[in-house]
Amino acid sequence: MSADIPESMPHGTETSPAVQQQPAESGARRAVSRRDFLKKTGLLAAGILTPAVALEVIFGLKGAGAAQAEGLATAAKTTPHWQFLVDTNKCVGCGFCVKACKLENEIPYTLNASRTWVERHVITKDGESHVDSPHAGQYGFTEPEIDLGEGKTLAIAPEDISKAFFVPKLCNQCNHPPCVQVCPVGATYKSPDGVVLVDRKWCIGCGYCVNACPYGARFFHPKYHTAEKCTFCEHRISKGLKPACVQACAFGARQIGDQNDPADPVAEVVATRRVEVLKAEFGTDPQCFYLGMDAEVR
Amino acid sequence: MRGWLRRNHWWRPLAVVLVVLALLLTFRSLYIPSDFGIHGSFTYNLYRANNLTEWQSVTVKYQGREFCGSCHDKNYKSIMAGPHSVIQCENCHGPGIGHPDTVKKLTPGNSQQLCWRCHVYLPYDGSGRSVLPGIEPGGPHAPLGEECYTCHNPHAPQLLPGAQTEEGGS
Amino acid sequence: MVHGEIWTIKELWVLPNEYIIWAIQIVMYPFMTGLVAGSFVLSSLYHVFGIKKLEGIARFALVFSFALLPGALIPLLLHLQHPERSINVMMTPHFTSAIAAFGIVFSCYFAIVAAEIWFLYRRHFIDHSRYLQSLGKDRTFGQRVLQLVHTILTLGSFETSEESMRKDHKAIKLLASAGIPVALFLHGYAGFIFGSVKANALWLTPLMPVIFIVSAVVSGISLCLLSYIIVSEVRSRRGRRRLGKGKLKGAAPSVDISVIKMTSKFLLIFLATAVSLELLDLVFRGYTALNSWRILKDALYVRDFRNIFILQYGLGAFVPLVMLLLPRLTLRRTVVATLLVLWGVLMMRYNVVIGGQSFSQTFAGYMHYKLPVIPYDVERLKEGLVGALIVFSFPMLLFYIYSKVFPVFPRQPHSPD
Numbered sequence: 001m002s003a004d005i006p007e008s009m010p011h012g013t014e015t016s017p018a019v020q021q022q023p024a025e026s027g028a029r030r031a032v033s034r035r036d037f038l039k040k041t042g043l044l045a046a047g048i049l050t051p052a053v054a055l056e057v058i059f060g061l062k063g064a065g066a067a068q069a070e071g072l073a074t075a076a077k078t079t080p081h082w083q084f085l086v087d088t089n090k091c092v093g094c095g096f097c098v099k100a101c102k103l104e105n106e107i108p109y110t111l112n113a114s115r116t117w118v119e120r121h122v123i124t125k126d127g128e129s130h131v132d133s134p135h136a137g138q139y140g141f142t143e144p145e146i147d148l149g150e151g152k153t154l155a156i157a158p159e160d161i162s163k164a165f166f167v168p169k170l171c172n173q174c175n176h177p178p179c180v181q182v183c184p185v186g187a188t189y190k191s192p193d194g195v196v197l198v199d200r201k202w203c204i205g206c207g208y209c210v211n212a213c214p215y216g217a218r219f220f221h222p223k224y225h226t227a228e229k230c231t232f233c234e235h236r237i238s239k240g241l242k243p244a245c246v247q248a249c250a251f252g253a254r255q256i257g258d259q260n261d262p263a264d265p266v267a268e269v270v271a272t273r274r275v276e277v278l279k280a281e282f283g284t285d286p287q288c289f290y291l292g293m294d295a296e297v298r
Numbered sequence: 299m300r301g302w303l304r305r306n307h308w309w310r311p312l313a314v315v316l317v318v319l320a321l322l323l324t325f326r327s328l329y330i331p332s333d334f335g336i337h338g339s340f341t342y343n344l345y346r347a348n349n350l351t352e353w354q355s356v357t358v359k360y361q362g363r364e365f366c367g368s369c370h371d372k373n374y375k376s377i378m379a380g381p382h383s384v385i386q387c388e389n390c391h392g393p394g395i396g397h398p399d400t401v402k403k404l405t406p407g408n409s410q411q412l413c414w415r416c417h418v419y420l421p422y423d424g425s426g427r428s429v430l431p432g433i434e435p436g437g438p439h440a441p442l443g444e445e446c447y448t449c450h451n452p453h454a455p456q457l458l459p460g461a462q463t464e465e466g467g468s
Numbered sequence: 469m470v471h472g473e474i475w476t477i478k479e480l481w482v483l484p485n486e487y488i489i490w491a492i493q494i495v496m497y498p499f500m501t502g503l504v505a506g507s508f509v510l511s512s513l514y515h516v517f518g519i520k521k522l523e524g525i526a527r528f529a530l531v532f533s534f535a536l537l538p539g540a541l542i543p544l545l546l547h548l549q550h551p552e553r554s555i556n557v558m559m560t561p562h563f564t565s566a567i568a569a570f571g572i573v574f575s576c577y578f579a580i581v582a583a584e585i586w587f588l589y590r591r592h593f594i595d596h597s598r599y600l601q602s603l604g605k606d607r608t609f610g611q612r613v614l615q616l617v618h619t620i621l622t623l624g625s626f627e628t629s630e631e632s633m634r635k636d637h638k639a640i641k642l643l644a645s646a647g648i649p650v651a652l653f654l655h656g657y658a659g660f661i662f663g664s665v666k667a668n669a670l671w672l673t674p675l676m677p678v679i680f681i682v683s684a685v686v687s688g689i690s691l692c693l694l695s696y697i698i699v700s701e702v703r704s705r706r707g708r709r710r711l712g713k714g715k716l717k718g719a720a721p722s723v724d725i726s727v728i729k730m731t732s733k734f735l736l737i738f739l740a741t742a743v744s745l746e747l748l749d750l751v752f753r754g755y756t757a758l759n760s761w762r763i764l765k766d767a768l769y770v771r772d773f774r775n776i777f778i779l780q781y782g783l784g785a786f787v788p789l790v791m792l793l794l795p796r797l798t799l800r801r802t803v804v805a806t807l808l809v810l811w812g813v814l815m816m817r818y819n820v821v822i823g824g825q826s827f828s829q830t831f832a833g834y835m836h837y838k839l840p841v842i843p844y845d846v847e848r849l850k851e852g853l854v855g856a857l858i859v860f861s862f863p864m865l866l867f868y869i870y871s872k873v874f875p876v877f878p879r880q881p882h883s884p885d
């Protein structure tokens with residue numbers, strides 16, 4: 001996988017000698033005093049180098065354009081582009097997916113945060129929407145009462161319900177991830193297979209990505225103290241396995257597919273059926289697609 | 299030269315700044331890992347390339363039912379014959395990592411809590427829950443504290459021979 | 469416990485991972501940078517525009533601004549989950565992030581202020597170094613250290629000719645004018661950090677950087693006005709005491725009320741602008757009533773009503789506005805008004821930072837912030853009341869130390885008092 005990452009072209013280093021040469025030539029042609037010339041060269045070099053090369057040499061932004069073109073070409077040919085498909089019609093709210101996710105990805109089981117979660121939406125006949133996700137749904141939904149937080153619950157009579165369903169959620173692995181855009185150090189990124197990952201050795205823990213995610217997919221890992229998020233089980237899908245939540249789902253409510261594989265049945269559903277994404281208005285281009293979505297779900 | 303320096307003392311703060319900058323850049327060249335760079339677009343693909351390998355080498359914990367079936371042939375066949383064939387062994391037994399070497403036994407937890415995940419009745423017609431047989435916890439069918447497996451075999455959930463049926467419910 | 473859980477109370481439908489993760493230190497950060505920018509602008513009013521009446525406060529404001537700079541840095545370090553990696557912001561800046569420029573802008577600003585101070589105090593360093601040298605072998609250890617410090621601070625140049633002094637003045641003027649846009653940028657972009665978060669319905673507005681800059685100037689002017697009054701009063705009292713009760717005429721002059729009146733007029737203009745901009749933002753949100761308004765109206769008008777309309781706009785803007793507008797402005801009234809304005813700006817930062825995170829992205833739930841008061845553990849210490857007080861008091865301590873090396877009021881260069 002790492003062999004597919006193109007070597008970046010250090011064209012920044014080529015620029016600097018050229019820049020320095022120019023004033024040297026013009027300086028030789030004109031008869032200028034040596035001191036004066038040195039001073040001016042220094043100034044000019046500093047003036048030109050600072051804005052232009054500063055970005056490339058000083059901050060190591062090596063050959064963005066060239067690498068980008070190359071990277072896109074190889075990515076399209078060989079690497080997968082993962083997509084997730086959630087069928088809310090099939091979800092029963094058992095929460096085995098959340099349990100599997102937490103154990104598979106070493107998130108402390110009792111932590112009040114999770115890479116994935118299941119929501120219960122109950123819409124009553126008066127048009128009110130009642131939603132909860134106690135413990136991210138990891139113990140399943142075994143109570144008919146809605147959890148209101150602060151230890152309060154709300155009982156809803158069955159005859160008052162106009163519709164009710166479960167919605168599994170996880171990181172949308174957006175094609176335009178706002179969380180990646182706002183990371184100040186390059187510690188979170190879109191990997192070649194489309195999964196957004198966090199570098200636990202580089203993250204400074206500022207929390208900008210956590211606030212920038214419109215889906216609430218991120219939190220801080222209590223052990224590593226770095227931003228934590230769903231990876232589509234990168235360690236499993238890169239070995240040909242299914243993500244832990246997909247494997248744990250007994251009802252096929254969670255599925256994963258490869259957009260770049262023409263024979264992939266899940267990608268085919270995404271491509272040919274009417275699917276929805278969450279919060280499309282943010283322009284994030286989410287890669288989790290939903291069947292049976294409702295306007296009440298945010 | 300001495301004279302120039304004397305007369306142009308006002309370059310000195312700039313010299314200090316340049317020295318600090320040079321030190322910073324030297325430090326930087328040693329500090330940044332060689333695999334850190336732009337691997338695609340600057341906006342979305344600025345990262346340390348080895349991190350991808352680090353994520354891919356995380357240990358897999360959930361092994362899948364085929365792994366279980368390779369030893370527990372009888373149990374595997376019993377669950378695959380009934381309606382619970384859709385449920386992965388590890389959902390109830392826990393992840394198979396380390397079994398059987400370090401983790402000797404994979405015992406499922408409290409059966410009521412496991413069964414209730416799917417089988418507590420919830421009046422949600424639009425969801426998959428409505429097509430599953432549902433019970434009321436603490437009701438006559440499922441007294442609290444009573445393990446479900448006293449009457450039902452989780453692998454083949456039809457009533458066990460000899461178990462009493464009450465109202466003929468689920 | 470997940471980070472943020474300590475001080476977050478959830479109510480109704482809040483997503484499982486949502487917590488208030490930008491807490492009190494992120495309130496302190498824009499507040500402190502605002503003070504930095506504001507006091508620098510005030511000192512530049514004298515150095516660039518030559519407003520003579522501000523001569524007495526100009527050096528004071530500059531050194532104060534320099535001392536406040538760490539106040540902009542420490543909250544971020546206390547907030548970061550990995551402060552030891554903070555250097556990454558300078559090493560691998562990802563410029564699509566508004567935070568990435570912080571290291572560079574901050575360093576630039578630091579260099580500009582430090583250089584300006586150097587030019588301003590160069591003569592003092594040289595004179596003092598020579599004076600301490602002239603004491604010979606009888607110097608105490610402290611004096612030897614001070615001499616070394618002053619000699620290093622001269623950067624090896626003992627040039628004190630008429631021409632070099634003229635050049636110093638030119639350099640000060642240049643740096644003071646270059647510093648204004650950098651100071652404003654340093655602060656305006658703090659507003660950009662918030663205003664550009666599209667996931668947050670309250671923060672997302674292009675007005676945010678403007679509001680932040682204007683309120684920064686408000687807080688900066690207030691702080692300088694306040695400290696100018698306090699320091700001048702203390703000095704004049706001390707002077708009176710030293711000279712004895714009979715010789716009041718030779719004492720240091722008391723506060724010049726005309727300076728106060730003029731500065732408070734500037735303060736009024738900026739305060740009115742700040743409040744108008746913020747109200748404009750509120751009116752627009754209510755009128756356009758986008759999806760998020762259903763939660764915003766409840767968050768702003770019901771849940772945070774006390775914080776926003778009473779503590780921020782009422783006590784922090786309306787009351788001081790009236791106090792400053794009433795005729796026959798007195799010193800005491802000005803002191804109270806500036807304190808209230810500072811309070812109002814702090815509350816504005818609080819209501820933006822905490823208020824923006826006090827409702828869920830589902831628009832159907834709320835989060836309440838509980839400031840950790842007693843530091844049971846490191847997290848409660850760093851991001852609690854104690855941490856905030858450290859951030860606020862550290863610059864004051866630093867200012868005291870700085871004022872030993874950079875005398876903030878003009879005095880006889882050699883007077884060994």
